Amino acid sequence: MTSNQEQKVSIIIPYYNSMEFVGDCLNSVLFQSYSNLEIIIINDGSDQENTLYIEQSVTDERIVYIKNEAKHGVAFSRNQGLKKATGEYVFFLDSDDLLTENAIEILAENIQDHPAIIGQRKRLLRPTDMEMPIEPPELNVEEKSSRTLFKGGSILNVLIKSDFIHEHNIQFYEETQGYTDMSGIIQFILYVEKLPTLNIRTYYKRVRNDPISNPSLVQRSIEERTKDFVRIYLDMVKAYGGAEGAKQFLDHLFLHFYRRQVISIFTDEKHFDEFFTLLATAVNVMDPSLISSQPSHIRKELTHLRSGNKEKFKKGLQFHIEARDFKNAIKGFTRLKRYIYKKFFLKRPMKDNYIIFESFLGKNYSDSPRNIYEYIIENNLDYQCIWVFNDKNRKIPGNAKVVKRFSLAYYYYFAVSKYWINNMRQPLHLVKRQGNVFLETWHGTPLKKLVFDMRDVYSANPRYKRDFYMQSRAWDYLLSPNSYSSEIFRSAFKFDKEMLEYGYPRNDILYAPDKEERASRVKEAIGIPKGKKVVLYAPTWRDDDFYEPGKYKFQLQLDLHKMKEKLGEDYVVALRMHYFIADDINVEGLDGFAFNLSKYDDIAELYLISDILITDYSSVFFDYANMKRPILFFTYDLEKYRDQLRGFYLDFENDVPGPLLRTSDAVIDAIANIESLKKDYAERYDTFYERFCSWHDGKSTEKVVKKLLFGENPKPKQ
The missing domain is CATH 3.40.50.11820 (CDP-glycerol glycerophosphotransferase, N-terminal domain)
Structure with missing residues (x-):
């Protein structure tokens, strides 16, 4: 696609303590196919670490950096950005979101004479959700009602002509933290009947995976969000309620919020009176004719709010909750059991x-x-x-x-x-x-x-x-x-x-006085030939390779047939997959050598019978180290697992008590020379044991039971 890039686009990005996301966000902007950009970043009072990060990221000459000394909110920051913007177009982007690589080019190419254009967006739950469809849809532009396009209450992913912003003095409401997009949207509802929308994805809206440590505005408590929403609704009605289209739009936004959130708002009895009064105030400025169009239970609740009758509202709400729960319960036996x-x-x-x-x-x-x-x-x-x-x-x-x-x-x-x-x-x-x-x-x-x-x-x-x-x-x-x-x-x-x-x-079993006898019984029960040494292979799962939650794929990389050929006279292999792994491991043709013990109850008993452990990034090696027996690490995908999927707490290459091996041949060679390896890793093993195993003494169970059931505290560790 080619487009006229003579006209500048100002991209306004408020930033507050989101250093873990903003790098991806900025890269998605800096590498746009449309290069005539002005990138305005407003640091809204971030802490020292986050400020240092963003200031070190401001390296492109197209970036304009603004620093608020204190946190004022996203609306204040967007307003600051609008004052600085010099482009013919404006585009608002959150610092945790991303653009597709040609988003601005597609939007600018198709805006034509309209004051704005809207692209498609996708919720980004995890990084792999950014994978593009194999066959992207053919570009299509369709005009839709402004009220329909903005019913979600967001101004993100909208390319807007600066002339429209200046003509209608678009500003964002600064008195709340959330829902401030409503104050930017309202001008479109007032003055624009239809806008073009694309069928092509241009925007990824990240759903933050940590709403506890650093929540987004929409992940705050329901109490905070309700107070914000009602306040901006009341002020917007006061300012624009005389315009029929705007008032109707605002009322529908309020009804949508109420129907989605009302039950959650009143779960805390302590704040019932406060939120009853707050919502009653909003209902009393809403067009009463809209109440009659609601379902009967919502209609009754709104009527009781409007009249200020707390007791009837409370009874109606309780009926609403009970009816919802029962209706949900009869949809299936699983739900019915939870209801009971x-x-x-x-x-x-x-x-x-x-x-x-x-x-x-x-x-x-x-x-x-x-x-x-x-x-x-x-x-x-x-x-x-x-x-x-x-x-x-x-x-x-x-x-x-x-x-x-x-x-x-x-x-x-x-x-x-x-x-x-x-x-x-x-x-x-x-x-x-x-x-x-x-x-x-x-x-x-x-x-x-x-x-x-x-x-x-x-x-x-x-x-x-x-x-x-x-x-x-x-x-x-x-x-x-x-x-x-x-x-x-x-x-x-x-x-x-x-x-x-x-x-x-x-791990008490690993210190039990009868552990050798128990190991013999386990070997006999499994059918391991007498005189054969046992290699236990216990790998972990990969986060990004799954069928569904709790069911992960696993493709065996260890060449068991070659192991049998080289080591079969002296060894057998016991396979113990992680409990998340759904795949059955194929041991066909390996009779008498490979034993699939993935469903064996107690892995500690498999430790007892094993002479060598092979693992990767599973925590089993910490427990196995109590045995002071050799451990090999088959880490064929180390870089991906360490740097992308998870990351490690340890200096894995230097701290683990055994060699890191990349191929089946290397594993076979290590087993063949196991006595030499034991000597090579003896000092590291001793250090590892002292750090991770020294609390174990065979009496952990007794200590736990006495504490849990009788409140007894064991003697402090020496």
């Missing part, structure tokens, strides 16, 4: 001696929850234990009640059990009652960056950080295996309750 849980089970008395256990999403009888449970039954403690499994017919030792995950029984026992013990995050819809005690055992020492220490989210759930934060607020205790983990957990999980620094109960 919240409406009935949560009202049952809590049972102080009930403990509910779950490990790896119900897939295993394993890990620290298993150790804690077995300690309870072996010591005849007076507790009713409930275990959650995906298979309701699962058999385990002791007299525990076994329930199927997400069954009615599952919801009943989660509702009435005082103690919850889990090594994963609990489902978001479970409600922690007053009196519940939640022990989160977690499931490893972190190598890969976790949650709030991650910059981007590549996993199947783009709301990973938000969900994790909400789930972890329910944890009363969190287990830690070493001081390194304690520090990371507090940062990555934003955990501020009690850390139990006792080591992991699951």
Whole structure:
């Protein structure tokens, strides 16, 4: 595409503490196919680190940098940008969003005699969402009603002629933080009947993956957003309410906001009166004829707001909530079970001696929850234990009640059990009652960056950080295996309750006096030939390669057939995939050599039988190091995993207690020369053991149980 680039486009970018995003944003502007740009960046009182970052980024001669000494808000910053803009066109861009590479060129080429033109935009949940369609659609321009185009209340992704801005004195409302686009849009509603819109994507609207640490304006609390919306609505009606089209547009925006947010606004009883008064004020300036066109329950609520009848409004709202919940419940059995849980089970008395256990999403009888449970039954403690499994017919030792995950029984026992013990995050819809005690055992020492220490989210759930934060607020205790983990957990999980620094109960088996006998029994049960040494291969999952949340792809890179050919006389291989991996590993033609033990319950028992561990970036090597046996790292995709997908807490190349190997041949050679490797890495291994394993003494389970159930504190670590 070629276009006349004689006319300058001023791109106005307010910036506030968004250094993790603005680099991508600026690059998307600087490398536009349309080069005649004026890029106005307004630093709206960012902190020192963010200010330093943006000021070091201002290197292109087309950039105009403005610094507000204090935070005034996005509207103030846009108004500052408009004062500086010298282009024939203006375009507003948020500092966490991005443009497609020819966005400005396409918009400028097709605006023609119109005062503005609008492109298509896409929500950007994760970096991979920027992948372009294989066959982009053929360009099409269609004129639509301004009211229709701006019904979302956003002025982003709109190329506007400066003459129109000056003629109608477009300014942004500075009295609120959010919803200030309404004050820029209103002039289009007043004076422009139709505008052209493209069918081509020109804009990526980022949904910030961390609404906890640094939320966007739309990720603030519902209370803040409601106050902002009602205030700007009232002031806009006061200023433009005499114009029929503008008033109707504003009223429809208010109704849209009300219908989407009203239930959330009134969830907190403490602020009921405040928000009733606020919304009643807004309803009383709205055109009353619009009320009659609403659904009956909304019509009644608005009528009670208008008349100021709190009690009738409260009853109507409660009916609205109940009706919504019931209507949702009857859409399927899964929803119905959750409805019964919240409406009935949560009202049952809590049972102080009930403990509910779950490990790896119900897939295993394993890990620290298993150790804690077995300690309870072996010591005849007076507790009713409930275990959650995906298979309701699962058999385990002791007299525990076994329930199927997400069954009615599952919801009943989660509702009435005082103690919850889990090594994963609990489902978001479970409600922690007053009196519940939640022990989160977690499931490893972190190598890969976790949650709030991650910059981007590549996993199947783009709301990973938000969900994790909400789930972890329910944890009363969190287990830690070493001081390194304690520090990371507090940062990555934003955990501020009690850390139990006792080591992991699951590792007690590695120090048990009968561990050799147990290893022999496990080998025999699996069918490993006598006299053969065991290599355990336990890789992790890749965040960006998935079918759906919780189901990740995995293509085996280790050449097992070559391993069998070279090492088969002395070794067998035990394969243990991560519990997230959905693929079955093909071991056809490897009978007697490769054993797929991915569904084996307790990986600690596989540690016991293994002479060598091969892993990559899985945290299993931290636990295996308790054995002081050789560890090999098969890291064929190290750069991608380290630099793009996750990032590491350790200096991986220099701190891990074994060699980093890129090919199957290198792995085979290392195993063939394992005794020499053990000597080469002995000093590093000792240092690693002291740092990550020294808290373990075989008594972690006892310490945890005595603390959790009896409030006893073990002797402090020496």
